Amino acid sequence: MTKLRLRDLAPCFEGVIPSIVATAAADGTPNISYLSHVLCVDDDHVALSNQFFAKTAANIRANPYVTLILVDCCTGNQYLLDIRFVGSMDTGPLFDKISLQLKASSAQVGMADVMRLKSADIFRVQSIECVPSPVETAPPASQRAPVSLPAIAEAGRAIERQLDAEGIIDALLDGVERSLGIQNALVLMRDAPRDCFVTTGSIGYDRSGLGSEVAGDEGLIGAAARSRQSVRVSDMSRVRRFGAAITTDSSSEEGTRTIAFPQLHGAMSHIAVPMKVRDDVIGVLFAESLDRMAFRDEDEAALEILASQAAHTLITSEKIASNADAVFSVPAGRARPDGRDIRVTHHRLDDSIFIDGTYIVKGIAGALLRLMLEWHRDDGRSEFSNRELRLALAPRMPEIKDNLETRLLLLRRRLEEKRASIQLLRTGRGRLRLEPDGPLNLVIAALD
Numbered sequence: 001m002t003k004l005r006l007r008d009l010a011p012c013f014e015g016v017i018p019s020i021v022a023t024a025a026a027d028g029t030p031n032i033s034y035l036s037h038v039l040c041v042d043d044d045h046v047a048l049s050n051q052f053f054a055k056t057a058a059n060i061r062a063n064p065y066v067t068l069i070l071v072d073c074c075t076g077n078q079y080l081l082d083i084r085f086v087g088s089m090d091t092g093p094l095f096d097k098i099s100l101q102l103k104a105s106s107a108q109v110g111m112a113d114v115m116r117l118k119s120a121d122i123f124r125v126q127s128i129e130c131v132p133s134p135v136e137t138a139p140p141a142s143q144r145a146p147v148s149l150p151a152i153a154e155a156g157r158a159i160e161r162q163l164d165a166e167g168i169i170d171a172l173l174d175g176v177e178r179s180l181g182i183q184n185a186l187v188l189m190r191d192a193p194r195d196c197f198v199t200t201g202s203i204g205y206d207r208s209g210l211g212s213e214v215a216g217d218e219g220l221i222g223a224a225a226r227s228r229q230s231v232r233v234s235d236m237s238r239v240r241r242f243g244a245a246i247t248t249d250s251s252s253e254e255g256t257r258t259i260a261f262p263q264l265h266g267a268m269s270h271i272a273v274p275m276k277v278r279d280d281v282i283g284v285l286f287a288e289s290l291d292r293m294a295f296r297d298e299d300e301a302a303l304e305i306l307a308s309q310a311a312h313t314l315i316t317s318e319k320i321a322s323n324a325d326a327v328f329s330v331p332a333g334r335a336r337p338d339g340r341d342i343r344v345t346h347h348r349l350d351d352s353i354f355i356d357g358t359y360i361v362k363g364i365a366g367a368l369l370r371l372m373l374e375w376h377r378d379d380g381r382s383e384f385s386n387r388e389l390r391l392a393l394a395p396r397m398p399e400i401k402d403n404l405e406t407r408l409l410l411l412r413r414r415l416e417e418k419r420a421s422i423q424l425l426r427t428g429r430g431r432l433r434l435e436p437d438g439p440l441n442l443v444i445a446a447l448d
Contacts, residue, residue: 004128006040013040016073016235023059031055050119076133083123090119100227144181147298151179156309165405169201172310184264185287189406200410209262210413224272225281232271234293253359257352269294273303275311318405321386321430341441342421346370355420365411377440386430
C-alpha cells in the first residue's frame, strides 16, 4: 500500500468539515475539541489554529502526543493522524495566513472581533491512517479541467496587448472565463478617498452591478485588499456571503444613490485576489461558484498571475493616457426627439449625478462628468483629454491622480447601461467625446 502523504489530503484542509483534536492530560484523562482551521505546512508538519479551550491547550503542553482527525469533504474518508507538538508561533507568514483565513470567515458571520487567533501551533506528523467512508460518494457535479499553463500564458499576453482600461479589464475577465472555466467574476477598482472598491467589470451575472461598492474592510474582498493576499472560502454554507453593508436591492438606486451588488444565489465557493503593483493594491479580482471546493490551489495561483498582469498593464496604460493632449471641437447641435432639455443634477455632497431623474454615478466619476458638461455648455466643446481633466480637478480633488482611466470607464459604462441621453465615447488613447441628445440644463444642488 502506498504511504499517505499530507499533500494527498488537500480537500481536508479546506475547512469544509471541522477537524477534531484529541488530547490527554498528564494523568491520561482524554479531551476532545473541534478545530476551525488546520493548515498543511509541508509533507511532515501541520499547523493548528490555537483557539482551544484552556483544557486542550494545557493538555498539549503537558503531553505533546495528539491525535488529529481530518475529513475529506469530497469522499467522506476520515484520516487519523498521530502528531507531536513542536512549537507555537504568533508572528510570521504562516501565522498571518491562518489568521487571515480565520478573520475572513468569521467576518462573514459578524464575529470578526470575537474569533481572533492566539497562535499557530505546529505539529510533526508521525503517521496517517485512512478510515474509508462506509458510504460511496458521487463525483462532483461539475469538475473543471486542470489549469493549462499555455492557456494562462496566452490570457496574460491578451491582457498585455490592450491599450486602455476597458480592454484590460475585459481581457482579464475573458481570460478568467476561457482559461479557467470560471463563469462568475468581478473586477473591483480601489477608490482610496472613500475607502472602498467599486465594481468596474463583471461576467456571468443577471445584473452587471457596475458601480456597486464594497467597503475597504468588508468580507473577503476587504480581507484580500488589506492583507495583499488571496483569500478563499470553499463552503459558504457555513458562513454568510457578505456583511449587511453590501446592497442587493436594485430598486433603490434613485433614493439611496447606491447600486446593488451582483449576486450569485446559492454560491458555495468564493475567492478574492488582490490586484497589486508591488505593495500597492489597485483593485480586487473576485470569483464565485455554485460548487463547493470550486477553487483549487492551482486556480488561485493562475488568478494571481492574471490579476498581477492586469494591474501592471493598467498602471502603464494610465501613464500613457495621462500624456495625451486634448483635441478641441465644437459639436453639431442636436435636438431631442421630444423637444425637452436634458436635465442633469449634480449633488455636491457626494458628487452624484442624475440625468433626467435617473441615478448614474457618484464620487470622482460624477465630478468628471460635471466638469465635461460645464465645458460643453459654456464653451461648446465636445472632446476632452485625460490630461486636462486631471489638471482641472486636481486642486479640489488631489486623489484624482489614481485610476482616472478606470473611473472614466465606469462612467462610460454606466451611461451606456442606463441608456442615458448623454453618452461618452472613447476616440483615442486618453481622449473622449461627449455626445448629448439635446441642450443641457445643468442643476447644481449645493446642500442635500
